Amino acid sequence: MKQSKLLLNTLRESPGEAEAASHQLLIRAGFIRQLASGIYTYLPLGRRVLRKIEQIVREEMDAADAQELLMPAMQPAELWKESGRYSLYGPELIRLQDRHDREFALGPTHEEVITTLVRSEINTYRKLPVILYQIQTKFRDERRPRFGLLRGREFLMKDAYSFDMDWEGLDRAYWSMFHAYERIFQRCGLNFRAVEADAGAIGGVGETHEFMALADIGEDTVVTCSFCDYAANLEQAESDRVTFGSNKSLSSDELKQETGLEAEKFYTPNIRTIEELIENLHIDPAEILKTVVFLADDRAVAVVVSGSDEINEVKVKNYLKAASLSIADPDAVMKLTGVTTGFIGPKDLSVPVLVDQSVVHMTKAIAGANEKDYHFRNVNVRRDIPLNYVGDFRNVKEGEHCPRCKEGTFKFYRGIEVGHVFKLGTKYSEHLGAAFLDAQGESKQMIMGCYGIGVSRLLSAVIEQHHDEDGMIWPISIAPMQVHIIPVSAKDEVQMGTAWQVYDRLMEHGAEVLLDDRDERPGVKFKDADLIGLPIRIVVGKGAADGLVEFMERSQREKELITLEEAVERVKGLL
Numbered sequence: 001m002k003q004s005k006l007l008l009n010t011l012r013e014s015p016g017e018a019e020a021a022s023h024q025l026l027i028r029a030g031f032i033r034q035l036a037s038g039i040y041t042y043l044p045l046g047r048r049v050l051r052k053i054e055q056i057v058r059e060e061m062d063a064a065d066a067q068e069l070l071m072p073a074m075q076p077a078e079l080w081k082e083s084g085r086y087s088l089y090g091p092e093l094i095r096l097q098d099r100h101d102r103e104f105a106l107g108p109t110h111e112e113v114i115t116t117l118v119r120s121e122i123n124t125y126r127k128l129p130v131i132l133y134q135i136q137t138k139f140r141d142e143r144r145p146r147f148g149l150l151r152g153r154e155f156l157m158k159d160a161y162s163f164d165m166d167w168e169g170l171d172r173a174y175w176s177m178f179h180a181y182e183r184i185f186q187r188c189g190l191n192f193r194a195v196e197a198d199a200g201a202i203g204g205v206g207e208t209h210e211f212m213a214l215a216d217i218g219e220d221t222v223v224t225c226s227f228c229d230y231a232a233n234l235e236q237a238e239s240d241r242v243t244f245g246s247n248k249s250l251s252s253d254e255l256k257q258e259t260g261l262e263a264e265k266f267y268t269p270n271i272r273t274i275e276e277l278i279e280n281l282h283i284d285p286a287e288i289l290k291t292v293v294f295l296a297d298d299r300a301v302a303v304v305v306s307g308s309d310e311i312n313e314v315k316v317k318n319y320l321k322a323a324s325l326s327i328a329d330p331d332a333v334m335k336l337t338g339v340t341t342g343f344i345g346p347k348d349l350s351v352p353v354l355v356d357q358s359v360v361h362m363t364k365a366i367a368g369a370n371e372k373d374y375h376f377r378n379v380n381v382r383r384d385i386p387l388n389y390v391g392d393f394r395n396v397k398e399g400e401h402c403p404r405c406k407e408g409t410f411k412f413y414r415g416i417e418v419g420h421v422f423k424l425g426t427k428y429s430e431h432l433g434a435a436f437l438d439a440q441g442e443s444k445q446m447i448m449g450c451y452g453i454g455v456s457r458l459l460s461a462v463i464e465q466h467h468d469e470d471g472m473i474w475p476i477s478i479a480p481m482q483v484h485i486i487p488v489s490a491k492d493e494v495q496m497g498t499a500w501q502v503y504d505r506l507m508e509h510g511a512e513v514l515l516d517d518r519d520e521r522p523g524v525k526f527k528d529a530d531l532i533g534l535p536i537r538i539v540v541g542k543g544a545a546d547g548l549v550e551f552m553e554r555s556q557r558e559k560e561l562i563t564l565e566e567a568v569e570r571v572k573g574l575l
């Protein structure tokens with residue numbers, strides 16, 4: 001294609017609002033344009049990359065016996081009410097009404113639609129198992145759309161759904177999708193890890209993995225073991241129980257033997273935070289019990305961890321089987337406990353206390369005294385605090401021991417979630433009545449799984465991993481086009497003639513080629529070429545008179561003067 005005809009406007013400056021490298025480059029290189037916050041047009045080059053990714057996804061889905069269909073974005077609210085998600089989904093669900101005041105939603109995901117489809121299309125075990133997928137636009141009114149295509153409000157997703165007669169079948173479908181995902185991300189040139197993820201308290205039946213593209217801009221923390229292959233999202237990563245010993249309260253006999261000092265109240269005027277305690281009392285954060293009051297649905301609970309730890313709200317939420325969890329604001333804390341925030345402690349607190357397993361053996365801890373301007377010292381957790389709810393409520397930390405192999409230690413990375421596989425079980429088939437007759441003529445619920453890939457997010461994730469200060473560096477598998485031919489001077493007939501000759505030869509071999517036929521200064525052309533990052537570049541300059549062209553791979557940056565024929569052979573080798 002002639003570059004002069006391509007709808008392509010490159011920008012020298014980064015747009016002010018773009019923080020992520022991929023977002024800046026997508027705009028500067030003319031791949032996308034924003035229409036509204038989190039809503040983008042894909043320009044020709046961007047669209048071409050999306051199609052390449054879609055093609056890889058299709059090939060791998062088809063190879064795994066999944067069948068493609070296409071479902072509507074606009075979905076009747078009744079379906080969402082039937083599944084119980086109309087209220088649960090909250091403001092992320094975009095709701096609208098038609099002219100007859102009927103309520104609709106724009107699909108953020110398609111469990112409801114696919115399950116009602118399958119319940120009417122399939123009613124016998126003979127037609128199971130089945131995996132159905134689509135590549136389709138999704139709508140989510142994200143609280144913070146950002147980083148360009150990484151978190152949009154309208155975005156492209158591949159979503160697949162499996163229907164099986166039994167749990168073994170679900171397991172097969174799950175791992176077949178898992179392996180297809182590995183191939184898809186490998187083919188896209190992505191550096192990724194599959195990590196164990198949070199299934200949620202009311203989600204599926206446990207097993208779920210997220211596929212994380214490793215990148216500093218990522219919003220997730222990926223925890224990996226240095227020794228075994230355990231890898232998990234920080235939300236999910238288990239902390240090692242065994243090192244903490246027994247988590248029971250002391251028996252009355254043990255209590256008698258327990259020596260040590262009584263818990264003692266002392267005056268700590270206006271010392272409210274962990275930092276203030278550390279500074280004023282010259283103590284280590286690990287000597288402090290940090291207590292935070294939460295509202296879990298409509299219950300109040302307090303969670304206690306060490307002052308050196310962070311509370312993991314996902315773990316707390318799952319432990320309580322709560323649909324929502326939020327930190328209680330100071331007014332709510334006052335109302336619920338009668339105590340000012342900053343002086344809350346687990347001893348004699350009026351709400352249930354969830355105690356992290358790692359603090360159970362603390363014997364001389366500092367904790368809030370549940371009285372303004374006072375703390376306790378010498379708190380002995382097993383003696384002074386009710387241990388009715390002990391569990392893993394903290395974020396693991398880098399360097400601590402892996403609970404699986406007990407050999408390695410944790411290492412952290414940042415990750416972008418590009419895919420998600422999830423065992424749903426019967427959650428939707430139950431609510432929406434998707435049943436089938438088994439070989440014995442008995443009616444059973446279908447066992448489901450769902451599998452998503454953020455197709456448009458993937459485009460950004462690849463750029464996060466493949467760029468330099470001059471622009472994008474496309475892996476050849478998903479590059480918008482593979483070869484960029486740049487005649488140094490558009491006015492030089494020999495150069496232009498040679499450029500078109502190379503072009504024709506490459507097109508014969510099925511290459512996708514962009515020829516920069518613009519009458520621009522060489523510097524401008526090279527800057528644009530660096531920015532859009534096509535993997536192979538052939539520069540036609542003075543050497544053209546001797547049949548020579550300059551060959552370069554965008555990822556290597558080494559230029560070689562070779563003959564036209566050699567250049568064609570090199571490209572063939574790389575395709």
Ligand code: ATP
Pocket residue numbers: 109140142149150151152153155156157417418419420452453454455456457
């Ligand atoms: P996140 O935690 O990033 O919001 P999610 O858990 O809500 O993601 P899923 O519901 O599992 O995402 O959706 C499947 C895939 O769709 C995700 O793995 C991700 O790649 C992609 N995706 C989700 N939300 C967005 C978004 N707002 N913009 C672009 N892609 C998205």
Ligand code: MG
Pocket residue numbers: none
């Ligand atoms: Mg989300």
